[in-house]
Amino acid sequence: SITYALTINGLFDFVTAFVAMYEVHDGNYDPILYQFVVGSFHILAATVISVNRVWIIHTSKALVKPDKLKYDSIWKEVSESADGAVAVQKLEATVEKIAVNCSGHPRHYSKPSFMSTRPPSGGASCCTKPDVSGDKQGLVPTASLSQLYVEATCLHHVMLQKVQLWAHAWKGLFPRRPSSPKEKPVFHLWRLASEHQEIRDSIKWGEVKNPSRAIEKVLRSYRGDPSRLVDICRQTIVFERVEELTACLEAIREDKEVVVERIKNRYSVSFDSELSAGYRDVALNLRFVSEEAKNFDLEFHVCELQLVITGFAIAKNDEGHKRYVQFRNSRGE
Numbered sequence: 001s002i003t004y005a006l007t008i009n010g011l012f013d014f015v016t017a018f019v020a021m022y023e024v025h026d027g028n029y030d031p032i033l034y035q036f037v038v039g040s041f042h043i044l045a046a047t048v049i050s051v052n053r054v055w056i057i058h059t060s061k062a063l064v065k066p067d068k069l070k071y072d073s074i075w076k077e078v079s080e081s082a083d084g085a086v087a088v089q090k091l092e093a094t095v096e097k098i099a100v101n102c103s104g105h106p107r108h109y110s111k112p113s114f115m116s117t118r119p120p121s122g123g124a125s126c127c128t129k130p131d132v133s134g135d136k137q138g139l140v141p142t143a144s145l146s147q148l149y150v151e152a153t154c155l156h157h158v159m160l161q162k163v164q165l166w167a168h169a170w171k172g173l174f175p176r177r178p179s180s181p182k183e184k185p186v187f188h189l190w191r192l193a194s195e196h197q198e199i200r201d202s203i204k205w206g207e208v209k210n211p212s213r214a215i216e217k218v219l220r221s222y223r224g225d226p227s228r229l230v231d232i233c234r235q236t237i238v239f240e241r242v243e244e245l246t247a248c249l250e251a252i253r254e255d256k257e258v259v260v261e262r263i264k265n266r267y268s269v270s271f272d273s274e275l276s277a278g279y280r281d282v283a284l285n286l287r288f289v290s291e292e293a294k295n296f297d298l299e300f301h302v303c304e305l306q307l308v309i310t311g312f313a314i315a316k317n318d319e320g321h322k323r324y325v326q327f328r329n330s331r332g333e
């Protein structure tokens with residue numbers, strides 16, 4: 001980081017000046033004094049940046065504090081009841097079973113071609129090296145953000161069909177499209193919605209990631225490497241109870257048409273909710289390896305699925321999200 005670089009430069013200037021002091025024989029200390037001034041400037045700049053960074057993070061935490069208190073209250077209600085504590089333990093056990101087979105570092109892969117191998121400006125050169133492990137042998141990390149958006153658009157209906165299947169089996173819910181910004185969130189049980197066209201048409205499905213946010217995240221978090229942006233195609237399933245969420249996870253684990261690349265359990269008792277401003281969910285990065293996906297060479301595109309308890313889904317709103325965006329931006333995410 002720039003703070004680290006300034007500190008190292010400042011210390012180097014000081015050391016160089018001290019060493020030079022013992023080599024001066026003509027009484028001219030001006031170059032040494034200059035070295036001390038430059039070093040002091042570097043250290044001062046690093047200190048100012050560090051203090052400013054701490055202050056920004058402090059104010060951003062204060063900004064989302066009301067949201068965090070609300071989410072923490074919901075979590076306390078979910079996790080501290082007798083049944084809730086047992087359900088959370090079972091959820092953690094299921095997550096551990098899935099995590100054992102996860103790579104932990106999901107990336108999009110493609111067959112070698114001009115579009116998929118051309119390294120992005122400022123991106124890592126490793127984007128051009130074929131992968132030689134597992135089912136990705138001979139493939140390369142996808143370096144084209146445009147290609148990823150085409151794939152995500154094609155995968156949307158594949159993911160939607162699978163998500164609807166899981167929701168139908170395990171009492172999943174989906175949000176109704178609000179008629180106004182101030183309308184309270186309403187969620188429809190998919191088992192019911194799937195049988196009624198009017199209800200089905202009112203559901204708000206997840207959409208592909210906003211391109212401006214995608215570019216921002218690639219540059220901020222992934223050093224210009226689009227292959228690591230694994231939430232362009234995404235959906236969310238809401239559940240009333242932790243037990244239903246866990247049952248859905250078990251179904252995903254046993255589904256032969258799905259490969260889970262990474263799982264994050266924010267419903268774990270060990271999760272630090274400071275990192276998410278209190279919000280919790282189970283987030284999976286997964287690939288669809290059905291014949292339909294393979295026919296269109298989409299089996300190495302990684303999607304994101306969020307599994308959320310109703311209380312958190314209801315508490316999440318546009319105003320709170322705006323505050324979270326400011327919180328996230330202050331952390332450089």
